[in-house]
Structure formats: C-alpha cells, structure tokens
Amino acid sequence: MSAAVTEKTAPSLRTGAFGNARALACRECGNEVELGPSYACPDCFGPLEVAYDFPVVTREEIEAGPPNIWRYKALLPVPVDIEQSPNTEPGFTRLLRADNLARELGLEKLWVKDDSTNPTNSFKDRVVACALSAARELDAKVFACPSTGNLANAVAAAGARAGIRTVVFIPSDLEHPKQVNSAVYTDKLVAVDGNYDDVNRLASEIAGEEDGWAFVNVNVRPFYAEGSKTLGYEIAEQLGWRLPDQIVIPVASGSQLTKVDKAFQELIALGLVDDRPYRIFGAQATGCSPVSVAYKADTDAIRPVKPDTIAKSLAIGNPADGIYVLDICRRTGGAVEDITDDEVRDAIVLLARTEGIFTETAGGTTVGVLKKLVESGQLDTSLETVVINTGHGLKTLDAVSDRVGAAATIAPTYDAFVASGIL
C-alpha cells in the first residue's frame, strides 16, 4: 500500500535522505520494506514505523545543536543537512517546573512540557517538520492534509515557508476564525461539504489517484509520526538527561504517547539516560474515550465511538494506535483515564491560574486527567511527574469564555476602586 509518489521518486532518493533510518518496519509482523511513501505492511497490513541503525550519539553532540528539534536529527528520519532547508524550526519548548499546580494537586514534583509556544502553537509543528523533510526527499509536488485545526495550521505554515505547493482540506462548516488561521498561510484552502470523515476519505482518494502528493498524515505518516519522539527527547534532556518517573500524555490517535515511549527506549538503548522504570498515563475526554474504556474493561478490544466532546483535537473515535497505547500503559504500570467536558474546562482555568499557561481543550484534558489520577490514587504523588500541554488556549477560547471575566466594572476613580472591594 503506497501512494503514487513512490514510482516516480524512489529511484532518485539521495544518499542519507532519511538520516540513520534503515527501513520501514511493520509493527505487527516485523517485516521491513524500503524507505518511501508507504504506510502499511504489504504482507499483513500492519502499520509501518521507521527503524534505524543508530551510530554512537553523545549528549554533547545534541547539546551543541540548535534550540529546536534538529538537535536530535541523528535520531530522526531526516538528512544531516536538515537545518539548511527552510522549515518552521519547532521544538525545544519550555519544560516548566510547576510548583503551584503540584501544591494544588498534592504532588511533590511536577513539570509541564509546554508545546503551546511552538511556531503555530501546537505540537503538530514537530510532526509536520518531519513530514516536510520526507516530502522534500521524496520530491513531492504537493504538501497536504485533511484537518480541522492544529494540523491544518502547522501544514499551511510549514508549506508556505518551504515554498512548496500546499493544499489543506477542511470541513466547510468549520468556524471562520479557524479557517482564517490556516487560510492566512495558503491560498489553497479547500472547504469540503461534509464532516471530517468525508474530508479524510477524500484525502485518501486523492493520495491514491494523484502523483506526487505527500499527505502528512496519510502516505508519509511513518515519517510524520517520528516527530513526536522529540517531545520525549526534550523532556529527558531538560530534566538533566533523566527520565521522569511518571508522565501524562493526551491520546487522540495514540501516536504521540507511543512515540514518547519509543523515544525513552531509544535514549536508554543509546546510553543517553539511565535505564530506570517509568510509568506512562494516557488522557482522554469522556466524550471520546475508546482507549480509556478498553483499559478499564481490561480488554484489548477498542470499540470505535462517535466523538462528542469539546476536546476536538482529541476527537478521534477509532484511534489507530489505541492498542499500542493500552500495551504501553499496562506494561509501564500506568493507566488510561478520562474526564468530562466540565472537568476539561475547570482544568484549563486551573493551569492558567497556577502556572500562567493558557492551554487548549486537549491540554485541559491532560491536566484534568492528572488531577483525577492523583485523586483516585493511580498516580504516586511522591514521584517526579511530567504533564504534556500540546496546544494553545487562543484556539479554543469558547471553552472558557463563559467561566472567566472581569471581577468588577468600576468608574475610573480611585474611590470607585476602593469601594469595589477587589483586594
């Protein structure tokens, strides 16, 4: 299963086009196929994932790199000269010690990995940067995605900067502000009369019919997904080359969570961090919680759902990597948990008030699940914990606009201020 770009471009791949990557390996049967725009195993249809032959990589080499994801280029499927190609230079975002939130929740040591300060304000800039590199090396003519939000922003911005023709497909009923936020970067925003599933289907159809299209989350998905590993690398490096004891990660397709685990395993294998146990926890919104439901039912059977939650960027009813999320959370002694939309809203305000970070609904879900995990005793409050914030609250203002506002409205005089009793 590979898109039409293969035939034209595979022969002309330059040496080192994918760095230290060796092949695409099937996650199910282990079969390896050559690097290219393939995403499913030709034998068993399992998902393909990038496999590497890593050289020796040292902390010093990494630390001497740029303050973005390319400091980890030796561990990504990108060429050694990746910094020379125009890209959005995402990553190396803040890891903030969160003492106020820790105190509020009853945790001893907590950090927030804040990806809201990425170039287009979500972690998607990381994965899109890796997809862009693959598209370039595969000589793709068009860079594209179906999306309703963060991914559309990231693809449109990265495509503009790279100077590659970029087409973004969205449902036509998407709110105007979200359209603006992608259309500002590209004049090829296509509104599709239908829901997100319809848009997705159309993307797959185009990928099959047209030559030279790189759909970041379809035919170059294995390369795209590797970008999420950088979240794990950064957390370890920013902790002083140490893995956290516990980490809470949102689950949409589940890819991000599996890639953070992959990153931790790679760092251990390369001797860059000590091999010690860590627990991974997955976070979902109750209105779209197929993985959490399966976890709690102690089954591997993930039953697809029709999403109904304000956490739109997590609203994937049939998560492709859900089964791997279950496996990782169980293997590491973590868990998968879910919270209601009201709890999501509460958690957005909680994070803002305690740490000055304005997160979108996905981050609210993750922080809210962290809270629930503490309250239910599933998380060890004495252990060092990291929670990932994947996006920015400016994109989902409506989620809290009824909850916060002016404490008082006063006349412009000192007496009126004193009388207001604000302090």
Added chain:
Amino acid sequence: MSAAVTEKTAPSLRTGAFGNARALACRECGNEVELGPSYACPDCFGPLEVAYDFPVVTREEIEAGPPNIWRYKALLPVPVDIEQSPNTEPGFTRLLRADNLARELGLEKLWVKDDSTNPTNSFKDRVVACALSAARELDAKVFACPSTGNLANAVAAAGARAGIRTVVFIPSDLEHPKQVNSAVYTDKLVAVDGNYDDVNRLASEIAGEEDGWAFVNVNVRPFYAEGSKTLGYEIAEQLGWRLPDQIVIPVASGSQLTKVDKAFQELIALGLVDDRPYRIFGAQATGCSPVSVAYKADTDAIRPVKPDTIAKSLAIGNPADGIYVLDICRRTGGAVEDITDDEVRDAIVLLARTEGIFTETAGGTTVGVLKKLVESGQLDTSLETVVINTGHGLKTLDAVSDRVGAAATIAPTYDAFVASGIL
C-alpha cells in the same frame, strides 16, 4: 517622583537584588538616584534608566545559560539566582532566515526575529519578566498594569506563575475574547468605564495612593524597559555574535527601539561583537505616526495625536521615548516610516504566505514599513537586514478575516476536486 513602595522596601533590599545595575540614571541630566521604584529624575523630571557596572562577560558564559532571556542575566537588573524564582521563562525566540520574503521584496539577506512564540505570544513577556523580578526584590504586594492587550496577557500570566497578587486594569468596552485572554489567568481583572487614557490615569492614582503596588509600566518602568534589550542580544548572538547592518523595529512608546540600540552598544562596549555601523529604522502606522511625522519634518518636536489605526498595540499618541527614537534613527543613518492600515493588512498576509509566520497588526506594520523602505530606496537592499515581529496574529484575527478564506467549496469527491481547478 517615586511610589509608596520605596519607603517600605528600600531598606530591606538584599545585596545583588538588581544584579550588576549601579543606579537609576536620568536620561536628560545624567543625575543618578539609587535603585528603587522611581521613574523620573528628582532634579529635571527626565526619564530614569538603569545604569550598570558590568564585569567581564564572555560569549561562553552566555551560551552556557538557559534558552531564555536569563542567559543574559549579567546584563539585566536582576539577581544572579533569577532562574530560581518562578517566571514565564520568555525569550530566545526564533531568528528565521527569510529568503522567500527577501526575494519578494528584493533584499539580499533578511531575517525575521519572531517574538510571537513567547509564552503569551508577544515581546511583552520579556519586559514583564524583568518587572516581576523588580517587584519581587522591592517586596511589592501587588503586581499590576493598565493595558488593552498584550501587556495585560503577559502580566496576568507572569503574576499567576509567580504566585503574586495580580490586578489588571482594562477599558470596559474591550472585546470579550481579549478579556478572556487575560481573565483566564487572574480573578482580579478590573474593567474600567472609560477609555485607555482613563485607565492609565487610574493606575497612576493607585500607584500614588497605595503601598506596595508595582505597576509594571509606571513605577517599575525602568526595570521593565530593560527587558527589551534581550531582543538585541539575541539577534546578535543568533547571527553568530554579529550586529545586523539594518534593523526595522515597531514604534509605540519607542522604548523597544531605544533598548535594542542600547543592547547593541553594550555588546560593543563589552567586546562581545565587533564595532561596526548599523542602521535602525522605526515603523509606525499612519493612523498613529507622531514620530514618523516628526522625522519627515526634520524636527524634534513630536506632536501628540489621537490614534486611529488597527495597529492597537502601537497606538500610543504621545510616545514617551519618541525623541530618543528620532535621535537614534538619525544618528545611525536609519529612518522612521509609516504605512496605512490597508498596507498593514497586506503585510500580515505577505509574511504568512512567504514565511509561515502569522503576525498581529504591529508585525504587519513593521513588515509593511520594511517593504516601503525598500521601495523608496531608504534601505540598502544589499545589506543584511532584520525585521522584528513582536506579536501573534491569533490576537488580531479580524485584521485579515475578510482577506483570506477557502479557495473553493466542493463536494467530498475526487471528481469535484478535479473540477474545482484548485491546482
């Protein structure tokens, strides 16, 4: 002229509270007063500015620091242990090589310094972090500001993270989304029935009447303003410890432009960069262009105006540092220029389409002025140029929401896509 915090807190200042700062020096008469919450010269009422006794500072020391403004702590009025106090850790934002925009404008070598990826998405996080440090060292009880936008966000977020009581004053007719963007961080957002001038007056009145209030842009302004120097330091370091030949900077109060010049001069004095000529250009929107008007009239007399422009974050009709902006732009061989609101809108889309950066109206003003300076021959197209983007387009979506949108709306079929003629 000093606020009531002085009396209570000056005696208890700890050693090194303001790092290598020596005193507050009057910009007009040179008179020096001790470090504290003062902002105007007791002799001549000129503005006070932080003066230093710098030790030897090396590139290596700076490069070994954190990826935020505290890598320059030796050059700021902050204590040596500043990283230990909770703050938003702003700065060290991307300096992006902008070849696409350069080509479009006819420039040989152009960079964009992108401050839209700061913690609350504008350069204000830099100045507020320095003001917060001063407030803490002066033992202020309340952290506050009058603002309509970016400053309110930055103060509310920094105050939340620092755990200090934070009060933000805004005009009561401010749009709801902008209120949410500050109120999410603080339960002490005060809406004032009046315009921004009324809010500002009220802030000054409270600063005079109440003990222990640190208004970032009033009584701790000298410390606050120093934060803008970090833009200059970062640009030089990111260019490989070199000053750019030309730089274009937006002008609101004018403080940022003067501080970038101060930063360049300090780097030269410290031997951190070669002493070579550079030109500084100021950017205003025509609807609030008192400095540009004075520049073109070849006078030092800046006539205050009533702002009427979409570039709200630059809409200061009586810019406090306007006279110094004129001096710097003339001394360095630069200029001050202004553009219309329509040109601002065009420039926002131009920057997004060429470099994947979504800027607010202030950044649109700066990029648009860059364009005009090239077209009018005031800028040397063969010289290396930097343009500063101070904020994020998500905060001023309305500016472009009529200009960009879907290229086509289609049925969810491949045939419909082909028929649309998008490609």
